[in-house]
Amino acid sequence: MTKVFTSILFFMLMSAMASFQPAHAELRIEITKGISAAVPIAVVPFGYTGPGAAPFDVAGVVAADLASSGRFDPMDRKDMLEMPSSGAEVDFQDWRLLKAQVLVIGKVSPINADEYSIQFQVFDVFKREQILGYRMPTTRAAMRASAHYVADMIFEKLTGVKGVFSTQVAYVTVTGKGKDRNFELVVADADGANAKSISNSPDPIMSPSWSPDGRKLAYVSFEGGTSAVYVQILRSGFRQKVSSRRGVNGAPVWHPDGRSLALTLSQGDGNLDIYVLELTSGRLERITSHPAIDTEPEWRKDGRGLYFTSDRSGRAQIYELELQDKKAVRISREGSYNARPRLSPDGKQLSLVTLDRGNYRIGIMDLERGTLRVLSEGKLDESPAFAPNGQTLIYAAREGSQGVLATVSADGQIRGRIASADGDVREPVWSPFPPN
Amino acid sequence: MRNAKLVILLAATLMLGACSKSPDVKDGWGDEPEMVTGAQDESGSSQRGLGENGVRGGEEFGGMNLDGQNVLDGTTIFFDYDSTDIKLDYEDVLMAHARYLVENPGARVRLEGHTDERGSREYNIGLGERRSQSVRRVLMLQGAQDSQIITVSFGEERPAEFGSSEDAWAKNRRVEIQY
Structure with missing residues (x-):
């Protein structure tokens, strides 16, 4: 108990400190392929x-x-x-x-x-x-x-499209090697300015997810050697450990109503399944029960269904599930590997990671037609996220051995790279529009 | 740190076993990490022969406990791409771990599952967990207790080797057995 309180205090202090010192790695979007x-x-x-x-x-x-x-x-x-x-x-x-x-x-x-x-x-x-x-x-x-x-x-x-210049981006940076490795969860303005570290740890930090009101982030941290899901309020830095069950605690995503998280747990037996955790009551509901890896849930726009990654057909593919009857149907048809679905703001497309002729690339799947379009050109692209106006995707790519961020317009016409000073930058997530 | 703990643990076991060959044991421990990093090529995960070497070393020391001790420290099990199958090469080394856990009910082991960097991060957490569960199952089949084993998956977050080569990938698809 005392320990929990101390760590909360510590992180409040950390975030207070962070707000006084702008982070080292300021990122800048630079357009590498524009439109005429x-x-x-x-x-x-x-x-x-x-x-x-x-x-x-x-x-x-x-x-x-x-x-x-x-x-x-x-x-x-x-x-x-x-x-x-x-x-x-x-x-x-x-x-x-x-x-x-x-x-x-x-x-x-x-x-x-x-x-x-x-x-x-x-x-x-x-x-x-x-x-x-x-x-x-x-x-x-x-x-x-x-x-x-x-x-x-x-x-x-x-x-005629809403601008996203007042929004923010959260991402994970990793600097140092071996025992000096440092993971930081950073929140910056969409143009890369005002980068502030909101959490750091020598152990991995993963999978940030914005609350629908843009005030909180859920994420996974391995501090202390095992995984746990945390929810942190951005303004105060106050945070709560919401899931630290035996085994895997991962892949949190907010329900559109902001009251619960879909997440992945293994509950000790090593079998990853999707659960829904109601945040105020702590009530946990199991959504999938399959010996395969079920992970990377994403809410459907209506909040009554989920998309997720499962390898129940042999390799990772995207499934859609109705919460009511918990029946899952495979929806990705093209490609031998499709994972980590993220919904477009209009709810009509999924961005995902797809294996494209030996390269892991960002794809967009049209949910109505089931067609898949490959948007990126890298070898190890991952973690796509839509801007809240649906026009642009931000994702993580590899330049040499360095993890960098890149952008691509949803029509694939415009490409940008986001330069960073040092270390790896990964898992970018775009905030929702600020409420006003 | 963990090694130091193991040394104490094993020293205790040693005293109980009243064995006289402790200097040799120490050498055995020193050799082990070299064997792990020695194998290099991609398909090399199948030829790593970690268990084989370890056990051979153990046999020289003779005693049952020593046999276990030599292979226990810093064991890493390597896997093929997108696979959670444990190769036959590792049979002996895993038997030695299971034997150690059975003989030392107070001992706790931590199985850390890892993957290479390809594919999505959370799916890789799943794959790493599945790998550590494969190792857990083998240990439990041989009599180790559930309460003795903790599994953790780091997915691709903690590579043993940086870089995007087949060689680095092969070194990163692993379960580290830690006491």
Whole structure:
């Protein structure tokens, strides 16, 4: 009991410390294969009406966000002929000559010591029309978050799809070797900034899963030498060990209602099956009972069924199960190995790991038609996760012996890699949209 | 650390057995890890001959307990790709472990299952667990008690060898038997 409390205290302390020191490994998405249809856009550095230098480069973050989507091609600042910050200063002819199709201008104005106002306008250069104009209050500390919000608004206005620049990504990093190995569970902004370690251990940390409200992460940690599933509240760092039964405790995923977890247990006899754990009551329900390996559950969108990996047919394949009668039906047809299903936000597709001519790659399976499309090009790609707008997948790949993160658009057209300083980066999971 | 524990345990067994050949035993322990890492090639998991070598070493010392002791320390069982079958080569070494557990009801063994890096991580946790269960079953068939055995699967999370070669993969598909 004391031990549990001490470890909670320890982790609260750890996370408090982590919030003061930005993590070492900041990640940056860099588009490696774009589309020719990427829209040329000029995001002019925002003006600052206060004294001295601007407190934050809002336009820089907006341009980087739009570029990271692969759907926009922001103009280099040094190619700009002028830097207007109000509609009256815009000469559309110049921007036309520079082949910008969309122009973003704006300014930051101080209101008092710590409060600011950001206003911005988006123009269609050819029609010489304002597409979007908006003003929002912010603070010095919230300036980066506000910039992501600006990028989200612009992205949605121009593409009709909600932007994901205000979301977060969780992932596991591993540094050091042998006895010095250190596993960290990191939460960062979707652009890689503000990376914070929320848990670390010399023993493996695996399988992070976001709660539907984006406030908590469930994950597996082997601290002390055996596996256990933890739920951690991000804001406070407070965490609870929710499953530490004999044998395997793994693969937690939140039910869409946020009240229970599907997870994998072996209960000591070594046979991995899927269970559902109700978090407040601790009630455990066994879902599968099969001598094969049943693992990697994923909830169906309606919460009344599950997808999971099972090798009951010999090798790993994807099955769908109705909670009501607990009957499982194999749904992956193509390929000799399909595992770790993750549902698209619209509930119509599964991303998974598939064996493609000797390579482990990311595939997307259309649930209605049952067809499988291979999206990635690596040898050991794994752990795909959809962005909450369904446009992009993030996954783990191998570059040489280093684990890195990569992105691919759901249509396979746009590819990105996420550079990391050192160590392995793995098991990325994209947060849901922030509630607001 | 674990080795130190084992040494104490075995020293106790030794004293009980009133055996006079302790220096030889020590050498035997020192040799063991070399035998484990000695085998290199991919299919080599089948030729690792760990049990065979260990037992041969044990026979030189003569006594029943010593026989066990030599093979007990740092045993690793290697597996084929996507397989949980224990190869015949390991029969002798597993018998020695089972005998040790039967003769020492207070002894506890930890079976750590591991896989290579291919495939999804949680599925590999399953595969590692299945491998450690294969070893557990053999030990229990030979009389070891359920309460003496703890299984843990680390899947691909704790490779013995880093890298993405067939050689590294073969070294990572394993169950480590630890006291």
